Amino acid sequence: MRKKWYAGAVVTALSVSLLAGCGSNDPKGSASPEAGQASESASSAAPDGGAKLGGKVTIYSPNQAEINNPILKEFQTRTGIEVELISGGTGELLKRVQAEESNPLGDVFFGGGAESLAAYGQYFEVYETKEAANIGDAYKDSANHFTPFSALPMIIMYNKDLVKEGEEPQGWQDLLDPKWKGKIAFADPAKSGSSFTQIVTFLSAFGRDDGKGWEFVKSFLDNLDGKMLSGSSMVYKGVADKEFTLGVTLEEAALRNLEGGANVGIIYPAEGTSAVPDGLAVIKGAKNMENAKAFVDFAVSKDVQDMLQKEFKRRPVRTDATETQGIPASKDIKLVDYDFDWASQNKDEVIKKFTRIVTGQDK
CATH class of the missing domain: 3.40.190.10 (Periplasmic binding protein-like II)
Structure with missing residues (x-):
């Protein structure tokens, strides 16, 4: 909840283009055939199944490109929302959020350890995702300053x-x-x-x-x-x-x-x-508030969470997500x-x- 400045973030405007699926093991962002089938049926709708939203959303993220690119492109495809991605380290991007408090230039913070997000909670909107009932209680922020995304041993x-x-x-x-x-x-x-x-x-x-x-x-x-x-x-x-x-x-x-x-x-x-989760947070005073909330809901939707382990080798936070395979169970x-x-x-x-x-x- 308290920090200072930023340095050297890389800005990338992602063009709106079809992506067959929201996950990939290919760092270039190509997708699996299974994901493509799911994408075709959902690409004309917003995350909740409604009409496309349009507009834009600016996302600050320390995530690796192989995680961000397929997820953000699929979000664009489904919603029609143009995504602007600003990449950097967790610390520098959080300091940027703090520095921009009076005039937020970002809408969503995507990634970073949950305790780091909680420490900057005063700079984030209180938002309870529509998917909250399906997320494990152990991962949630009681103040709803952030939404957990994946568990990270x-x-x-x-x-x-x-x-x-x-x-x-x-x-x-x-x-x-x-x-x-x-x-x-x-x-x-x-x-x-x-x-x-x-x-x-x-x-x-x-x-x-x-x-x-x-x-x-x-x-x-x-x-x-x-x-x-x-x-x-x-x-x-x-x-x-x-x-x-x-x-x-x-x-x-x-x-x-x-x-x-x-x-x-x-x-x-x-x-x-x-096994602290990383998370997402809507930046307080975001200029594209509804689009920011739509992205948070999308990131913890069942189809994205089902792909976390298979495509990105991460553990989902949803209680109804597909079980992990080929790695020790969380309970072990x-x-x-x-x-x-x-x-x-x-x-x-x-x-x-x-x-x-x-x-x-x-x-």
Whole structure:
């Protein structure tokens, strides 16, 4: 709910064009035949089945292009609403929303960890999606400042060409082993929402209130050997490209690289992990308010949520969505006691303390 400026966002105006389906494993945005059949029957209607809405909507998003492009193009096809996409990191885009408070230039924030969105809740409209009854209560924001989109377990990704079989780390504690010094990919939590979630996951696993969690963070940073990355996408790309041996990243990022042919493995940490959702939020005072709400409803509609795991390797938040296949069931993943409210309320202080540790001011 409190932050400052922005820098270097990339603006892309997506042309209105037919897309056979709202999901794709192809980073260029091509779609599956199954999705195409569904698209043809719905392309002349708005998300709720009504007439096309028209107009435009401006979306701020830190999501990867392979997720945004097919979803946004399908939304255009179904609604006739022209989408303008502004891409950037979670932190920089949230600061942009704050800077534009008196004259909002965006309509929707799409992506970013839920606790990051909650921390900026004062800049978002209170909106309860029409699909709320079908979304799991564990993922919802009681204040309705954001709508959850997908559940995102944090994992350790490793390159199988660089780690001998049987020597894989089994949990977070193993990341402190000197043999991994300088070989771990990790993003700056001041710039990456997912990295902030990872820091709070560490604190939750090792002791948030007794100082032991921060002791782990200090040792972990020492083992990074100064190699902290400026964006979360650099983590999984770095591991897949053998620039790093290990990386702390999202399950879906590792799964997409695995399916894409990268020789990587996934570890669900023995101490437990988090599965905090990312989300969507309607920007307060949005100039295209109804179109913004229509996009939120579309993103959590059943057909989009059914495709999350198959097409994007993400876990849906709808209770009636298609079950995940080929990965551990959510109930089988050990989770830490992640206090979402604490994370959102203490985001500023956590990042400040982290920065003090990095700069040597907090020893």
